[in-house]
Each structure stands twice: as C-alpha cells, then as structure tokens.
Amino acid sequence: MGNKGKILVTGGRGFIGVNLIQPLLQSRDVRVLDNLQRASPTGWQNQAADFFQGDVLEPGSLVPAFTDVPKVIHLAAYGSVVESVADPTSNFAVNVHGTLNVMNAAVEAGVERLIFASTGGALIGDATPPVDERSLPKPISPYGASKLCGEAYCHAFAKSYHLETVCLRFGNVYGPHSAHKKGAVTTFIKALMKDEPIVIYGDGSASRDYIHVEDLGSGIAAALEVPVEGSETFHLASGRETTVLELADILRQVAGKPHHPIHFKAARRGEVSRNFATYEKARCAFGFKPKWRLEDGLAATWEWFISQGEHVFSVEATDS
Ligand SMILES: NC(=O)c1ccc[n+]([C@@H]2O[C@H](COP(=O)([O-])OP(=O)(O)OC[C@H]3O[C@@H](n4cnc5c(N)ncnc54)[C@H](O)[C@@H]3O)[C@@H](O)[C@H]2O)c1
Structure with missing residues (x-):
C-alpha cells in the first residue's frame, strides 16, 4: 500500500x-x-x-x-x-x-x-x-x-x-519500452539495427526538444x-534544440556506425520546422530539471533496444 x-x-x-x-x-x-x-x-x-x-x-x-x-x-x-x-x-x-x-x-x-x-x-x-x-x-x-x-x-x-x-x-x-513507436528515435535505431538507411523527412534541419x-x-x-x-x-522539456540530422548523427556514433547512410525524403505535412521549449516555470514551481544528457540518454536507449534483440521488429508501430 x-x-x-x-x-x-x-x-x-x-x-x-x-x-x-x-x-x-x-x-x-x-x-x-x-x-x-x-x-x-x-x-x-x-x-x-x-x-x-x-x-x-x-x-x-x-x-x-x-x-x-x-x-x-x-x-x-x-x-x-x-x-x-x-x-x-x-x-x-x-x-x-x-x-x-x-x-x-x-x-x-x-x-x-x-x-x-x-x-x-x-x-x-x-x-x-x-x-x-x-x-x-x-x-x-x-x-x-x-x-x-x-x-x-x-x-x-x-x-x-x-x-x-x-x-x-x-x-x-524517448527511452526504453518505445519499440512500438514511430518517432525519429525509434525508427532511426531500428534502421541502424537492421542495417537499413536512416530516412529523414525534409533536409534534416527541423529541430526538436x-x-x-x-x-x-x-x-x-x-x-x-x-x-x-x-x-x-x-x-x-530539455531546453535543448537538436536538429533531426544531429539526432541521426548522435545515434550513428552511439551505434558505432558513423557513416551509416541517410536518405532524405520530402517533408511531411503538419510537422513543425523548429521546436524547443524552456522549462523555467516548472523549475520554479516544482524543481523540475532534466538529468539526462541527450548523448547519454540515447546511448542507454540504444542499449535497451539491443537488449531486446529481434523482438523490437515484430511489434506493430503506432505513433510518434
Ligand atoms: N511520446 C511523446 O513523445 C509525446 C510527446 C508529447 C505528448 N505525448 C502524449 O503523452 C501521452 C502518452 O504518449 P505515449 O508516447 O505513451 O503513447 P502510447 O501510444 O505509447 O500510449 C498511449 C496508450 O493509450 C492507450 N489508448 C489509446 N486509445 C485509447 C482509448 N480509446 N482508451 C483507452 N486507452 C487508449 C493505448 O493502448 C496506449 O497504451 C499521449 O497523450 C501523447 O499525446 C507524448
């Protein structure tokens, strides 16, 4: 209880x-x-x-x-x-x-x-x-x-x-237990695991938090x-702006495949071009402060996917 x-x-x-x-x-x-x-x-x-x-x-x-x-x-x-x-x-x-x-x-x-x-x-x-x-x-x-x-x-x-x-x-x-998702972190990791090109929609300059x-x-x-x-x-939020291309690069490094191919496709409708947010209000109100550095968090997430093996490809992907 x-x-x-x-x-x-x-x-x-x-x-x-x-x-x-x-x-x-x-x-x-x-x-x-x-x-x-x-x-x-x-x-x-x-x-x-x-x-x-x-x-x-x-x-x-x-x-x-x-x-x-x-x-x-x-x-x-x-x-x-x-x-x-x-x-x-x-x-x-x-x-x-x-x-x-x-x-x-x-x-x-x-x-x-x-x-x-x-x-x-x-x-x-x-x-x-x-x-x-x-x-x-x-x-x-x-x-x-x-x-x-x-x-x-x-x-x-x-x-x-x-x-x-x-x-x-x-x-x-992002993080563990996201094998069923379709967002960039999950799809890039799956592409790296399968030795398939990473697909980026747009030119990679779109940013996220x-x-x-x-x-x-x-x-x-x-x-x-x-x-x-x-x-x-x-x-x-993390307060850090990261482009999709930077995200792909960090994941390529984490996976030990720095030259893994990236394919660019047309940008998709509805997706914002730049985004990151400040978390100052949450910090003042309840001490919110993210602890994970993106590079470390992505490395840990990669390790989680690897620990799951082939299983991560059999789950039906849902959304971002
Ligand atoms: N994942 C992100 O990056 C992100 C970012 C911003 C906001 N959010 C919000 O956070 C929430 C959780 O996201 P998530 O990534 O865990 O998504 P998820 O798809 O992994 O989980 C959603 C859960 O809701 C359940 N669900 C869907 N429709 C339902 C219904 N009609 N009745 C009962 N259950 C239903 C699903 O079975 C699933 O278990 C969502 O509201 C999402 O919009 C997520």
Missing part, C-alpha cells in the same frame, strides 16, 4: 505510462486504465498496478477505475501528428471526446486533480523557439489542435466544476503535488 494515496493512469500501458508507473509504485497505489489498442509490448509484465481494461470513448467503462481515486494522470491518446493529418476524425474522437469523457468521469467520481498529457511543439506550431507558457498556441496539425482543445477543457473544468487540472506540455520523449522518459516521469510525479489554483500549464 503506497503512503501517498491512489492514483489512476489512463493509457498506462503505453510508452510513457509503463516508464512512469514503476517509480510511482514505490509510494502509491497505482491503477491503470487502457484499452490495450496501442500498448507497449514491454515494461508492464511485472508491474504491481491494478489493471482496468476500459476505453475513453466508452464512458461506462471508466466508472470502476475512477471510483475512490483522488488523482488521475490522463495519458490515453492518439499521439501521431502524421496519422492525425491522414485521419483527423479518429484523432479528434480519442483526444478530444475521449478527454471530455475522462473529465466527466473525474468530476462524477469526485477526483481532486487531473494531469493532462499535452504537447509543446505540435500545440504551439511554427513560433520561433524557445517557446514557453506565454507563447501563443497556433497548432498546424489536427493532433496539435486536439491537445489545445484538451487544455481548454482542463481550464474550463477547473472553473466550472472545481476539478484541479495541470496541463503538462511534453517535449519529444528531446527529453528522456525518466526525466519526464520525475516532472509528472512532481506535478501531482504542486499547489495550483484551478488550472496550470507547464512545459516539461
């Missing part, structure tokens, strides 16, 4: 969820709700969390998991920019309607606080970085728009129903306790 009380994590069988839950279990009773549609194939097998199979699109399936939990971390979503451009309707359903269902369930069950997994880059759009909480959101993809809607409902539910909400805008998250999942988890755990009045928003 954890001493800090119960917590429910929606989407807790996904990449971020399985990494987040392990340390949370040291001090809390953790419940997981997931429909397993896009779950990570690794990382949850020996976890002592109570599992509830449910779908955020089916309000009735949420009730048992939400009963008697003071705090909820809402991760369940469709996380791909590219997929959202191809199918904005499904993205809207899970990310907006699903989030509304989760908030309704939270209010109905008397939940005190809901943490919402938002995004930095996709939500802000093509603003000149570094962005922060005062930057004007202007999403350029349906995925970014869906997360902006979620943030709006967080604010509205805090005001209308006294549900405390904390919106956390994640950078590009890569944050290790362990650092992200520390930020999420701290945000469970930070005093908020109604609703607050924080960027959880």
Whole structure:
C-alpha cells in the first residue's frame, strides 16, 4: 500500500505510462486504465498496478477505475501528428471526446486533480523557439489542435466544476519500452539495427526538444503535488534544440556506425520546422530539471533496444 494515496493512469500501458508507473509504485497505489489498442509490448509484465481494461470513448467503462481515486494522470491518446493529418476524425474522437469523457468521469467520481498529457511543439506550431507558457498556441496539425482543445477543457473544468487540472506540455520523449513507436528515435535505431538507411523527412534541419522518459516521469510525479489554483500549464522539456540530422548523427556514433547512410525524403505535412521549449516555470514551481544528457540518454536507449534483440521488429508501430 503506497503512503501517498491512489492514483489512476489512463493509457498506462503505453510508452510513457509503463516508464512512469514503476517509480510511482514505490509510494502509491497505482491503477491503470487502457484499452490495450496501442500498448507497449514491454515494461508492464511485472508491474504491481491494478489493471482496468476500459476505453475513453466508452464512458461506462471508466466508472470502476475512477471510483475512490483522488488523482488521475490522463495519458490515453492518439499521439501521431502524421496519422492525425491522414485521419483527423479518429484523432479528434480519442483526444478530444475521449478527454471530455475522462473529465466527466473525474468530476462524477469526485477526483481532486487531473494531469493532462499535452504537447509543446505540435500545440504551439511554427513560433520561433524557445517557446514557453506565454507563447501563443497556433497548432498546424489536427493532433496539435486536439491537445489545445484538451487544455481548454482542463481550464474550463477547473472553473466550472472545481476539478484541479495541470496541463503538462511534453517535449519529444524517448527511452526504453518505445519499440512500438514511430518517432525519429525509434525508427532511426531500428534502421541502424537492421542495417537499413536512416530516412529523414525534409533536409534534416527541423529541430526538436528531446527529453528522456525518466526525466519526464520525475516532472509528472512532481506535478501531482504542486499547489495550483484551478488550472496550470507547464512545459516539461530539455531546453535543448537538436536538429533531426544531429539526432541521426548522435545515434550513428552511439551505434558505432558513423557513416551509416541517410536518405532524405520530402517533408511531411503538419510537422513543425523548429521546436524547443524552456522549462523555467516548472523549475520554479516544482524543481523540475532534466538529468539526462541527450548523448547519454540515447546511448542507454540504444542499449535497451539491443537488449531486446529481434523482438523490437515484430511489434506493430503506432505513433510518434
Ligand atoms: N511520446 C511523446 O513523445 C509525446 C510527446 C508529447 C505528448 N505525448 C502524449 O503523452 C501521452 C502518452 O504518449 P505515449 O508516447 O505513451 O503513447 P502510447 O501510444 O505509447 O500510449 C498511449 C496508450 O493509450 C492507450 N489508448 C489509446 N486509445 C485509447 C482509448 N480509446 N482508451 C483507452 N486507452 C487508449 C493505448 O493502448 C496506449 O497504451 C499521449 O497523450 C501523447 O499525446 C507524448
């Protein structure tokens, strides 16, 4: 029995969820709700969390998991920019309607606080970085728009129903248990493992803010306790701008294949050209400070993929 009380994590069988839950279990009773549609194939097998199979699109399936939990971390979503451009309707359903269902369930069950997994880059759009909480959101993809809607409902539910909400805008998250993802770190590592060319969309100058999942988890755990009045928003990022070409280069070095071929393809719609964020507000509010240097975090992630062997190629990739 954890001493800090119960917590429910929606989407807790996904990449971020399985990494987040392990340390949370040291001090809390953790419940997981997931429909397993896009779950990570690794990382949850020996976890002592109570599992509830449910779908955020089916309000009735949420009730048992939400009963008697003071705090909820809402991760369940469709996380791909590219997929959202191809199918904005499904993205809207899970990310907006699903989030509304989760908030309704939270209010109905008397939940005190809901943490919402938002995004930095996709939500802000093509603003000149570094962005922060005062930057004007202007999403350029349906995925970014869906997360902006979620943030709006967080604010509205805090005001209308006294549900405390904390919106956390994640950078590009990487780390172990990400074999099912389709983001740059996972696809570049798989290409290096298979001896296939790394594919970069665009000329490689697009930049992102890569944050290790362990650092992200520390930020999420701290945000469970930070005093908020109604609703607050924080960027959880590394503060470091890295181009996609730099990312590929670091991974080539880490893999011991510095001359591994890179193929360039046309840039994809909906993807922002430059992004990184400052985390000063989170640092001041709850001492957030990422510990992982990108080079070390990528080396550790490479080692994790190698430790999984061929298995990483058999899992169906989902999103970024
Ligand atoms: N990974 C990143 O780089 C990143 C960056 C910014 C924001 N985020 C956000 O963080 C959250 C978690 O991302 P992730 O990388 O762990 O994704 P993921 O796809 O690995 O995990 C999502 C989980 O949600 C579950 N899920 C999907 N639809 C569901 C539904 N209708 N009902 C119940 N469960 C459902 C899936 O089965 C999966 O286990 C998402 O909200 C995502 O938008 C992620």
